[in-house]
Amino acid sequence: MRDRIAVPIGIDDLEVEDTTLVNGVIEVTVRSTFPRACWYCGSVDVVGHGTCRRRLRDRSCGYPTVLVWIQRRHKCRDCHRTSRERHPAFPGAKRLTVRFLEHLGNAATQAPMADVATRETVSWWRVSDAFSRVATGCGNHAGPPPRVISLDEAAFRKRFRYHTIVSDPEAPGVVDMVEGNTQRSAEQALRRLPKAWHDNIETVVCDLHWPYRKAVENVLPDARLVADKFHVIRSVTAAANRVRIRHGRRRTIIGRDGGLSRQHNPRFDPNVWRSRWIFTKRANQLTDKELATLTAIFTAQPEIGIAWWLEQAFAAIYQADTRAEAERRLNVWIYHVNVASITEFVNLSRTLQKWREPILAYHDDPQTNAYAEGITNKIKVIKRRGYGYRNPTRYRQLILTACGRRTEPDG
Ligand SMILES: [Zn+2]
Incomplete structure (x- = not known):
């Protein structure tokens, strides 16, 4: 021995x-x-x-x-x-111990079942069964009612299949997940929440996705809708970039409806194209040299200069201390957009005016979708780890157990 x-x-x-x-x-x-x-x-x-x-x-x-x-x-x-x-x-x-069954079930929330089965030298079926035991009760809306929820979409297959993720950024964790990114699926997810939760939810954060907004207005009419800060700023940055690209793209596509012929863009300016990285930087982070480069470009192409200024000015709206000040800055910004009358920005300001209230609501409750975006990334990792999932129920169970809401308070 x-x-x-x-x-x-x-x-x-x-x-x-x-x-x-x-x-x-x-x-x-x-x-x-x-x-x-x-x-x-x-x-x-x-x-x-x-x-x-x-x-x-x-x-x-x-x-x-x-x-x-x-x-x-x-x-x-x-x-x-x-x-x-x-x-x-x-x-x-059963021909295994309780603790081994639990171990298999927990391992299956962290790794694909086939991998767990190989590692533990058991059959795939055994792991699947153990996981089902762990997953029972997931998505049953346990725990204290959340004050804030965020709505976000996760692509299962881009442009074909989406899921709507309802998460609680304060608990934090995923509350529920439903198929589709339409108004109907968002409403379904929200209606499934317990009645007590409906009364407790003060704020709903979502990106600039009209169906989600309609769903929140229908199901939770009293909740405050906050447009996600990063999506709003990203749409402004995108508009400024579109203006820059108009001047900076080497080739232009003509005949959009039928032919796809490319030809040299007569307005192509290589300096504009080279400046694409410093163009997106914040004004206070630019070095003197970069500032000089930009100034030269803006002198040659004033429209790009205006677009850049509008993009920088928009950030000031979120830096305002009070909602009244933010509202004033937004009005000034929209006024300048109309004076500049750059197509990209005029279209954008039309969208942003529809979202005016949710954008300004950020100053009442500064919530963002940052946590929900992190969850979306985690979901993507789970999906790829298993090389995709065919069983929708199992996929939902997996996400709810792996990213579930923490229901016990900190110990
Ligand atoms: Zn007896």
Whole structure:
């Protein structure tokens, strides 16, 4: 016995009788130590009635581990029935221990089931079954009602299949997930929330996606809708970039409806094209040299200069201290857009005016979708880790267990 490491078995009321390595499998012979009692009537007036050996797969320690449980049978003198003893660590007729089942289920939330099955040398079915046990009760809206929820879309396959993710940025975690990114699916997700939650939700954050806004207005009319800051700013940056690209693109596509012929853009300015990275930088982060480059470009192409200025000026709206000040800055900005009358910005300001209230609502409750975007990324990782999922129920369960909301407060 000198060349062995003794490891405690870690299960109550069991004593280890023998440990051997058979064909690369550790076999631990165990015997229960609690007193015999009748399974049917609980009487302790029983006599032994033989044993049977049950093999139960347990957590691996270096090698796959199997517990050989010498299960006692006994005959009751009171009710004259024969029963086998039971142990809480060994479920029903299953051929694995409770803790191994839990281990498989938890591992399946972190890695693809096929990988877990290979690593633990069990069948895929076994892991799938264990995961189903862990996943029961996911998405049942447990825990305290959230104050803020955010709506975001996650692409399962871009342009073909989307999911709407409802998450709580303060708990934090995913609350629910439904198929589709339409108004109907968002409404379905919101209606599924418990009634008590509806009354508690103060703020809903979403990106500039009209169907989500309609859904929130229909289902949660009293909630404050906040347009996600990063999406708003990104749309402004995109407009400025479109103006720059108009001048900076080497080739232009003509005949949009039919032919796809490209020809040299007569307005092409290589300096504009080269400046594309410094163009997106914030004004206060520019070096003197970069500033000089930009100034030269803006002198040559004043329209780009105006677009750049409008983009920089928009950031000031979010830096305002109060909502009134932000509103004033937004009005001034829209006035300047109309004076400049650059097509890209006029179209954008038309969109932003429709979202005026949600944009300004940021100053009442500064919430963003930053957490929801992080979740979207995690979902993407989960999806790719398993090389996609075919079973929608399973996919939803997986996301809700892996990114679920923490329902217990910090301990
Ligand atoms: Zn009995």
